[in-house]
Amino acid sequence: MAIIGKIRDQRYLLVGITGLALLVFILTGLFDKLGSSADRGNLGTIDGDAVDTAVYNTKLRQFEFSDRQQFQQQQREYTDRDAEQSAEKAWNAAVDEIIMKREYEALGLAVSEKELTAFLYGEEGFNLLPEIQQAFTNPTTGQFNAAQLDKYIQDQEKSTDPGAIDGWKRTKEAIRNQRMQDKYFQYLGQGAYVTKLEAKNEYLAKNESKSISYVMGAYRDIPENQLKVSDAEVRAFYEKNKDKPKYQVMAGRDVKYFDIAIQPSKADSSKFNRELAEIKKNFAASANDSLFILQNSELPRMYASGHMMTFRPEGDPKARQGLTYPVAMDTVFKTASIGQLVGPYNDNGKTRIAKVMDFNTTVCKVRHILISAPKGDTKKIASAKKLADSLVKVVNNTNFEEFVKKYSEDPGSKDKGGVYEDFMDYEMVTPFAKFSTDKPVGTIGVVQTDFGFHIIEVLDRKNNVKFPVLAVVEKTLEASSDTKAELKDKAYTILSKIDTDLSKKSDITDKISLFDTVARNEGYYSRPVRMFEEAPKVQGFATKMAAQAILEMAYRKDAQVGDLCSSPIQDDNRLIIAIVSSIREKGAPELVDTYERMRTDALNEKKANAILKKMGSVTNLESLAKKLKTDVKQAELTFSSPSIQGGGYEPEVVGALFSGKLKDKASSKATIGQSGIYVIRLNKTVKAPAASNYDAEKMQLLSQIKSSVANSARQALQKKLNVMDNRALLEIGIIR
Helix, strand or coil: CCCCCCCCHHHHHHHHHHHHHHHHHHHHHHHHHHHCCCCCCCCEEECCEECCHHHHHHHHHHHHHHHHHHHHHCCCCCCHHHHHHHHHHHHHHHHHHHHHHHHHHHHCCCCCHHHHHHHHHCCCCCCCCHHHHHHCECCCCCCECHHHHHHHHHHHHHCCCHHHHHHHHHHHHHHHHHHHHHHHHHHHHHCCCCCHHHHHHHHHHHHCEEEEEEEEEEHHHCCCCCCCCCHHHHHHHHHHHCCCHHHCECCEEEEEEEEEECCCCHHHHHHHHHHHHHHHHHHHHCCCHHHHHHHHCCCCCCCCCCCCCECEECCCCCCECCEEECHHHHHHHHCCCCCCEEEEEEECCEEEEEEEEEEECCEEEEEEEEEECCCCCHHHHHHHHHHHHHHHCCCCCCCHHHHHHHHCCCCCCHHHCCEEEEECHHHCCHHHHHHHHHCCCCCEEEEEECCEEEEEEEEEEECCCCEEEEEEEEECCCCCHHHHHHHHHHHHHHHHHHHHHHCCCCCHHHHHHHHHHHHHHCCCCCEEEEEECCCCCCCCCCCHHHHHHHHHHHHCCCCCCCCECCCCEECCCEEEEEEEEEEECCECCCHHHHHHHHHHHHHHHHHHHHHHHHHCCCCCHHHHHHHHCCCCEEEEEECCECECCCCCECHHHHHHHCCCCCCCCCECCCEECCCEEEEEEEEEEECCCCCCCCHHHHHHHHHHHHHCHHHHHHHHHHHHCCCEECHHHHHCCCCC
């Protein structure tokens, strides 16, 4: 029986003492492990050998660095979930590198210095690598500059900086591995072949068609309550069919769970609405909006002077994260007056009250030449100013684009003639924005920013837009502590009931069925979390702690089907009640793992027998349709698309039809399909037009095979070498 620990509010001291003792116990065990020679586990294995931790950690640092940079450029927060994605990419890259290295060594593959040089410079038939092309292209001519690459390599190889030497060594090795990989998959691609017969069959599958009429007795037309399948019948069906290939399972474990949402009560909502009314009243009367927001908003930075707090409707391509309002309120905001309060309104689960401070009505289009001069670099600033002052005297609207190509150091606009368009003042640094919004169209002048000196020409200005500048108070309706306590009590009560009822059951299938029944009777829906042995991990949870609790339930040393969580698992704003529902070995499933599927298939078998009995020996479609109270349907079929219009996906039925045994104008016997029982009349076969050759089909099939060679080979190698990912288990202290 699971241990249910129900602690009430007045026992917080006991909770603290118990928690402290538990922490000491865990840490003591951890220190014992770290300080002993006991097996500390490994990140994973490939063909039984531990994955090299150094290789994985190197990949992890690389992906975390590159992903963080990318997120920074996109002005997005790099979250824990993103870090998990970086780690996943690092794992895949490390496994791929280790496996492929084994392959190269087994085949004796190598890349000579001469081959590497040709690959690096795009010579001897090799295409230049995009990264090399981008880094060493002459900006004036747009051509690859081999001399520049020569100098870079010489500088790295002659450098006295250990970091530069090591960096070039790693870069060179990565390029060598890239060439090795290309060579390996090119060899595999050379083995791809499509026979003339395969090409011909592909042609016929697409171009030969059959026009049919049919009557179907659909399984779905028999109500669930009309035919019942007993537990004994399901078990008998299971014993008869469990070894069939379609029922085979992969090794792994499942946990079933349902969740109790932690939601505000009606009393919580009423109190929240009263607070909002008071806030709105005081916000309207406030003389210091910045201070008011600081004191009353969950987001104190929702105020700024000027136009920095320009809001756009959700979905606007230039909208900034957090600075949006619902599209449905676009008219409300754009017709509001300055000083007016809008709200409270819901914005992605948050409640906002907004004060209209101003409207941003100007959209600009300019072009500029940037003479770079970083802030603080006095020498560079003086040089850049001198150049900018001299250029502005000779640049005009005719030669401006030419000067951009020759002098501008802004990579964001250089390829577009220096043009920035459809921007508002808050999108640019202040001196640049002020020049763009204030100067008459056609004006050319110089402004200085932290980036350097900008020679700007104002090209156009539109005043036909209207976006509100807002000061916003944001609040969130949350469940009160009393509501949370009541919901936790409810979760414990349900958990205790399940635990008591489970103790009366011995059959594991009955235990899982009981869990589902209790969840359903309480108004919840149980659903599975499926984990696979080669890489156990848990998806679909908001917090890492909850995901790890589910994983630990399934994979702890003494885990058994029917084990219940000892207490509700907190996952953000919900309480999870979970049970271990499956521990699968590869091959034929246990009944508990496939009970619902077996029940469905057993029921369909029973329905099929009932439909067959009702059909009898009748093959005349019109008579049969009348007997089954349905219609005669029409369909056009090809072998390449094994679906029957009005029926369903029926590869076996369509395959039998194209076997050639059924002649035109003849009717088939009753045929069992996936969706029902079919009786088919073949009205007409349209033969495929004669073809002089099947070269097009052959090339298409060959292209498909070659395009999938790399992915298919990687999957096959991982399967053959039994790659096991232990990272998630190791993180929670489970060693395998």
